[in-house]
Amino acid sequence: MTGGPTAHDVLSLPELEELARRRLPATTYEYLASGAADEHTVRWNREAYDRLRLRPRVLRDVAAVDTRLTLLGTALPFPILLAPTAYHRAMHPEGELATAAGAGAAGAAWVVSGATTTPLEAIAAVARAPLWFQLYVQPTRDANRDIVATAEGAGCTALCVTVDTPVLGARDRQTRARFGLPEGVTAPYMAQRGGRPITDIHRAVSVTWDDVAWLRSVARVPLLLKGILTADDAALAVDAGADGVIVSNHGGRNLDTLPATIDALPEVVAAVGDRVPVLVDGGVRRGTDVLKALASGARAVLVGRPYCYALALFGADGVTRVVEILRAELEMAMQLTGRRTLDEVDRGALWDG
Numbered sequence: 001m002t003g004g005p006t007a008h009d010v011l012s013l014p015e016l017e018e019l020a021r022r023r024l025p026a027t028t029y030e031y032l033a034s035g036a037a038d039e040h041t042v043r044w045n046r047e048a049y050d051r052l053r054l055r056p057r058v059l060r061d062v063a064a065v066d067t068r069l070t071l072l073g074t075a076l077p078f079p080i081l082l083a084p085t086a087y088h089r090a091m092h093p094e095g096e097l098a099t100a101a102g103a104g105a106a107g108a109a110w111v112v113s114g115a116t117t118t119p120l121e122a123i124a125a126v127a128r129a130p131l132w133f134q135l136y137v138q139p140t141r142d143a144n145r146d147i148v149a150t151a152e153g154a155g156c157t158a159l160c161v162t163v164d165t166p167v168l169g170a171r172d173r174q175t176r177a178r179f180g181l182p183e184g185v186t187a188p189y190m191a192q193r194g195g196r197p198i199t200d201i202h203r204a205v206s207v208t209w210d211d212v213a214w215l216r217s218v219a220r221v222p223l224l225l226k227g228i229l230t231a232d233d234a235a236l237a238v239d240a241g242a243d244g245v246i247v248s249n250h251g252g253r254n255l256d257t258l259p260a261t262i263d264a265l266p267e268v269v270a271a272v273g274d275r276v277p278v279l280v281d282g283g284v285r286r287g288t289d290v291l292k293a294l295a296s297g298a299r300a301v302l303v304g305r306p307y308c309y310a311l312a313l314f315g316a317d318g319v320t321r322v323v324e325i326l327r328a329e330l331e332m333a334m335q336l337t338g339r340r341t342l343d344e345v346d347r348g349a350l351w352d353g
């Protein structure tokens with residue numbers, strides 16, 4: 001990347017995405033950018049945010065905005081987390097260690113993927129901001145118990161169980177690009193599901209509500225389910241003991257033609273929002289998107305692809321830059337809509353709210 005832009009030259013997440021398309025090795029870019037099948041859901045995740053219009057209030061004192069919150073016991077300086085994404089050593093040689101450094105410098109909580117290519121202890125040793133852990137449920141309870149204990153031992157303060165991936169979707173672009181892990185790189189917490197190549201997850205593991213209740217009984221930290229899209233499943237999640245839900249369609253990477261997450265969010269919030277925190281991911285690229293998600297009832301958002309592009313292009317500095325941009329844009333959006341605290345970001349901030 002000599003002579004090219006640095007992380008600090010990047011002004012926005014859409015600009016970063018374009019830089020990634022032009023500069024990353026094709027295989028890496030295809031793995032990160034692609035979605036399932038015809039990628040309608042990938043597009044809808046974005047278009048649905050663009051359709052929502054904001055309703056500003058003026059002449060309120062917004063000289064100093066406050067974006068702090070506490071989420072399931074984790075104190076966060078702003079309501080933006082890094083979503084769990086697999087295989088960082090396929091994106092950058094320093095892999096998850098660079099992500100941890102970048103997240104730490106930005107003060108951003110990061111949900112480490114169950115398909116991390118770096119052991120949790122090594123990540124924890126360099127982390128300077130909260131870590132959560134995302135579990136891909138493994139076929140045996142012993143394996144799941146061990147992984148949960150490892151995550152807790154490494155200081156992860158919440159567990160996100162991904163429930164939308166019994167199999168992968170039709171990932172045609174990834175398959176065509178022949179995405180795979182570099183020689184010698186493995187995913188230690190995916191060992192029972194094949195460990196190495198992404199295609200091994202095509203063998204479905206049977207995971208049901210009973211497993212959620214069992215995991216709740218095993219884990220000492222708060223447990224969230226990631227990949228909930230309906231009111232019915234959100235209610236079952238809370239019944240099974242979940243402490244939070246993440247409205248997600250896996251960034252449009254599994255089942256194409258699922259609705260945009262910002263469109264699914266209100267029904268989940270209506271069903272369980274008064275009992276547990278609801279988070280959302282998918283298509284968040286601007287501070288105004290974060291504001292719209294919060295106005296629609298989310299307590300926080302997660303962002304996936306942008307920090308992966310940034311990691312692949314710039315390492316730790318890139319991850320930091322993505323968070324800084326999004327955080328600054330959220331503060332601007334709050335000030336320009338006349339909101340000083342997160343509590344003030346209610347449905348009234350949406351034009352058609």
Ligand SMILES: Cc1cc2nc3c(=O)[nH]c(=O)nc-3n(C[C@H](O)[C@H](O)[C@H](O)COP(=O)(O)O)c2cc1C
Pocket residue numbers: 031032033045083084085086113114115134162226248249250251252253281282283284302303304305306308
């Ligand atoms: C490269 C990549 C890898 C991902 N790996 C995982 C994973 O290991 N576990 C998981 O629960 N979700 C995974 N996801 C989904 C993200 O957590 C998140 O739901 C999605 O990326 C959000 O959409 P966005 O990329 O539009 O921000 C992955 C997404 C991407 C782009």
Ligand SMILES: CC(C)CC(=O)C(=O)O
Pocket residue numbers: 086115168198201250253
């Ligand atoms: C299948 C996982 C290992 C990674 C993942 O969730 C993804 O690529 O979207």
